[in-house]
Amino acid sequence: MDRKHKQLMEENIKVAFWGVRGTLPVPGRKTVRYGGNTSCVSIEFPKDNFFIFDAGTGIKELSNYLISENRAPIKATIFISHPHWDHINGIPFFAPLYANGNKFEICGPSNGDMSMRGLISGQMDGVYFPINIKEFGATVSFHNLEEERFAIDTVEIQTMFLNHPGQCLGYRLNYRNRSICYVTDNEIYPESNRLYSESYVNKLADFIANTDVLITDCTYTDEEYEEKIGWGHSSVSQVVELADRAKVKNLYLFHHDPDQTDDDIDNKLKMAQAILERKGSSTVCNAPKEGESFDV
Numbered sequence: 001m002d003r004k005h006k007q008l009m010e011e012n013i014k015v016a017f018w019g020v021r022g023t024l025p026v027p028g029r030k031t032v033r034y035g036g037n038t039s040c041v042s043i044e045f046p047k048d049n050f051f052i053f054d055a056g057t058g059i060k061e062l063s064n065y066l067i068s069e070n071r072a073p074i075k076a077t078i079f080i081s082h083p084h085w086d087h088i089n090g091i092p093f094f095a096p097l098y099a100n101g102n103k104f105e106i107c108g109p110s111n112g113d114m115s116m117r118g119l120i121s122g123q124m125d126g127v128y129f130p131i132n133i134k135e136f137g138a139t140v141s142f143h144n145l146e147e148e149r150f151a152i153d154t155v156e157i158q159t160m161f162l163n164h165p166g167q168c169l170g171y172r173l174n175y176r177n178r179s180i181c182y183v184t185d186n187e188i189y190p191e192s193n194r195l196y197s198e199s200y201v202n203k204l205a206d207f208i209a210n211t212d213v214l215i216t217d218c219t220y221t222d223e224e225y226e227e228k229i230g231w232g233h234s235s236v237s238q239v240v241e242l243a244d245r246a247k248v249k250n251l252y253l254f255h256h257d258p259d260q261t262d263d264d265i266d267n268k269l270k271m272a273q274a275i276l277e278r279k280g281s282s283t284v285c286n287a288p289k290e291g292e293s294f295d296v
């Protein structure tokens, strides 16, 4: 391999899906292909910048993977979109948190007077879980995030508050002319709804504009959404319209409703691809499965 090619390979960003479901883990026969775990995505940059997005039950799979790889010490930043169960309740099962020598920063929005530390420690306070955060052997720090822009080494991170009950943040990572957006949970109201906000949709389209990868809430089919307006999630056609408008290169449908089977997710993907084809869009749409990974 020549030097330039090798350098490029080393510069790859590795994205891996450990849980693609929303709201509730759904193990069983009907969910074996896409997996039944709730939201967790890892994004690994060169030079040891290891980021984890959300700590649903999928983080247990990531935990198993890291242990099998014998990686130590582990240094990572865990970004939490918001503290609903399906985004935090895998935290106590993430074994690297209990190992000496590892180092984690857990970042996300505070909710009311509850800080990120309070939200994470609260679900492990002895009533809800038998082990509390004092048992963490790793060095763990917490950081409240607002809508802001900052950097971790050479990775630039931007955040935006999303339309969802409570405080929920979407993330955009920029690294050497490439970008990845993690935007869940989020509701894009239809124009006919009184809660529709043109300025919000414009802001969101700017936030994700031209990104290489958009991983986003596509909880419902259009028919299901009609019954779930105001629940804080989006439908297939809303997500596709937004991605096309924002010239997203690769759209990843994420955070599926717990009542949907593998076949239902296949159908959502087909619906999305059909809309994009009708529009002659350049956006490529995927529905990632648990355990799947790719390089950017």
Ligand SMILES: [Zn+2]
Pocket (backbone or CB within 6 Å): 022, 023, 084, 086, 087, 185, 255
């Ligand atoms: Zn969720």
Ligand SMILES: [Zn+2]
Pocket (backbone or CB within 6 Å): 082, 084, 164, 185, 232
């Ligand atoms: Zn939520």
